[in-house]
Amino acid sequence: MLLTWTLAACLVCSARGLLTPPNAPDLFTELPPYVHEGGVLCNEENGCLTLSNATSVAGDDSLGRYVAVTRVYVTTSGARFVTAAKLYDDSNLTVFETTFPNGIEGCGVGDSSTLCSGYPVFDLTSSENSFRFVTPAGNMLGWGLYSQGSFWENSDRFRWGEHAGIAGFIVGPSYNLLVSPLEHPMGVSSWLEVKNNTAALHYGVQGRADSIPAGYRVSVIAVTGVKETEDPSFVHTVMEWGRYVQQKFGIANRSDDFTTQYLGYWTDNGAYYYYNSDDYSDYQMLLLGLSDYATAQDIPIRYLQLDSWWYYKGLGDGVKNWTARADIFPDGIESLKGTGWPILAHNRYFASDTDYADQNGGQYPFFIDGSTQKAVPLDQSFWDGLFEEALQWGLSTYEQDWLDQEYDGVSVLHTNVTLADDWLHNMAVSARQHGIPVQYCMSLPREALHGASESSVTQIRVSDDYHLAFNQWKIGHTSLFAHALGLKPFKDVFWTSNDNVNNPYVWCQSFNAGSSSYLGHVNVTEQGKPCLYWDTVDYKFRYPGDSLYENFCRNPGQMHDRAFCFTDAFLDVPEDLWQWEYCSIPTCDQDCYVHEGYSYIGNQSMTEHGYSCVDWNGFFGQQGAYCRNPEGTEDRPWCFVNADFSAMDFCDNKCLEAIEYNPALQSAVSTLSAGPVGFGDKMENINRDLVLKSCRPDGKLLQPDKPLTAIDDFFMRDDSQGYIWTTETTIGSEHTFGLIFIAEVGDRQSWTPRQLNLEKSMSKDYLSWTHYPYEENYIEHRADDAITILAFDKFMDFKIIATSPLFDVGLSRYAILGEVDKWGHVTRSRITGIFLDEISFQIEIEGSAGEVVYVYIYAGRTSGYVIRVAKCSFTSTLLRGTIDATTGLCSEHA
Structure with missing residues (x-):
């Protein structure tokens, strides 16, 4: 107006007209x-x-x-x-x-x-x-x-x-x-x-x-x-x-980012190889072996993420020098160039003794906060030097992690009102000038808002580290804010298999130096009472680093001897009246080992057959009568059991390994978030079939136009039960397809297109069905009809409903079901055009060399319906196809 x-x-006179129109x-x-x-x-x-x-x-x-x-x-x-x-x-x-x-x-x-x-x-x-x-x-x-x-x-x-x-x-x-x-x-x-x-x-x-x-x-x-x-x-x-x-800020287009378009392999917190080179002598040998394995098994990894294990750290565990450690990569990161994988590399806050600071003999101006042992670079020249060097060894995308810790831990970023924006701006400008996209990780809202103003910042983490946490996939709300700001949301790494043998993650309760730690999903007390959600007592705010998710048993602030939860507590009641109980959780004290137990130094002194260990007395450099695996001589800890060291026996105190309960859920959310997709299994445990639900055989991701995001109902509820997220993809300018993700929903519900934010995909007559797990339960709907969602209320239980517009051609009604074996049934990386008139209906698709693509088509008639499956086989020269939807035939062409 x-x-x-x-x-x-x-x-x-009043701001009422500013914020509240008539x-x-x-x-x-x-x-x-x-x-x-x-x-x-x-x-x-x-x-x-x-x-x-x-x-x-x-x-x-x-x-x-x-x-x-x-x-x-x-x-x-x-x-x-x-x-x-x-x-x-x-x-x-x-x-x-x-x-x-x-x-x-x-x-x-x-x-x-x-x-x-x-x-x-x-x-x-x-x-x-x-x-x-x-x-x-x-x-x-x-x-x-x-x-x-x-x-x-x-x-x-x-x-x-x-x-x-x-x-x-x-x-x-x-x-x-x-x-x-x-x-x-x-x-x-x-x-x-x-x-x-x-x-x-x-x-x-x-x-x-x-x-x-x-x-x-x-x-x-x-x-x-x-x-x-x-x-x-x-x-x-x-x-x-x-x-x-x-x-x-004039952000019309962000930097082109390969890592948001293709499948990646990640080594961060939760990945099997996070600070774990397994049986390999170093990461260089491990990652070269991974490349050979992926090639042999035809797993389309297209880039590699290197986490914080690869560079030199200084005081306060900050960055001393962002170059490859010689014990990690004996021949430098350049040794990975033979894999053909671009590198997404992690970085954290800088240490007060960083080699780059002029105060420490370096060539760049830094502010050093001695009280926190953190430092921050003061101008763009530092970033120019860092990125120019990194481009030589294969950097493709730069991951700036620990953003909140850097901001919190450097006093001048608070006392100098311009410096914090300058710090992020210098990084982003240099990255843009060197053609390097940037991922923000652990960013506060203020940092995300700054990132939205920088075209080189392309992606952002929207949930905590994976480490097999049970609610880390719940990103529908933060994905919405990321998408609104033009940033690709990233859920973090995930496993494609339930088990990764000898993994370092445990769900038992560990005890060390008088403190306990538990990250599992037990949510009932020893007496069988249900735990209250931590949000009920607002402990997530009071103890932000203690993983207070949902209502899982924890020990925030080491309040008690072991993990517990509240059973009766309210904010309007004095805290000393809140009721709590301990939880019954398997114990893994300092005497359990992970992997092969190379680093085990606990007090276990009894073998699996009941023999007492004898003192090592200097053998293998060991002392004491304890189970050990010195120099990795065996696949688990052991000890001598007689005085002349002529007999030995193994120990059986292995920690209870964590598993991934629902790899499909992790994969679906990662893919349909429309951001980066990176898995991190032990190479022998990679589930190739699940990997390929996210992408083409060449690693090109098959994703919707926008992320799955929460609907208005989520923001109107005080409880955290039930997740309904939606997304859409438009082919051409007028054909829109929808997906409805449903998890842990306790009752049958009916939703209008507007309530689901699916106005475009449901504005014409449309077909709906259960896309995952795929079911032939097709329902034809009138334009703007509401849709019914059934209850899926088990822990981590989810389904995906798909919608496709109905097309009238001749005497039949058609709908493109798309690829029923992919998370995204219709995506622009597969379907490039839809053309129809009164008598013909054609679908144009693209593929990768050697790929066979199956596109499902619904054909409804007065007597019922039939499902046609169009098969397109691509060669190295024929990478496009035209499907006749009325016959299901595909003609491949260059």
């Missing part, structure tokens, strides 16, 4: 701004911040045409503080800007929980309606400390501060809103102030900033969804928000 000067003038609920009322200067809180109330001018202006920028209310404030020292509220013609977009024309000295309050300046500030108390909040927070784009709920009942779970910043609000069925930092997001923080029955949400410059330089500007974006003809979708609002963020 065209805004008028009259409306703009009205905005001086007929919307009154959720936010704008409060006056403030700024700290010289240790004094300057605001209108105490008289040290004076409004000197207020004007209405019109203009345009990268987001479009706007009218703005600009206010100029002056502090008692004469410093100016300028605010602007820009309302764009789209009417659902408002940007709040704060500019410091001559800077501010002494604005820091020394506390990351509060702010140096406050604008905008919203009074939440004015709303007479109950409303819900959605706050991603913590690492992995907010997956780590994600929280949602009814605000007034759960305001203590509202995430704010340096680990948060993105805030969604849902007011009944008629209105929703998403707010976040926009410009210079690393310098902006949020603060929720709750006093008795009042609440205010503040945005502004982070509270530890020492000063603000002249001309510095930050901004906050607010996007609304308002009822017009239908209930507004919060998911749609999130997508609009992300589109505006990218538009602000």
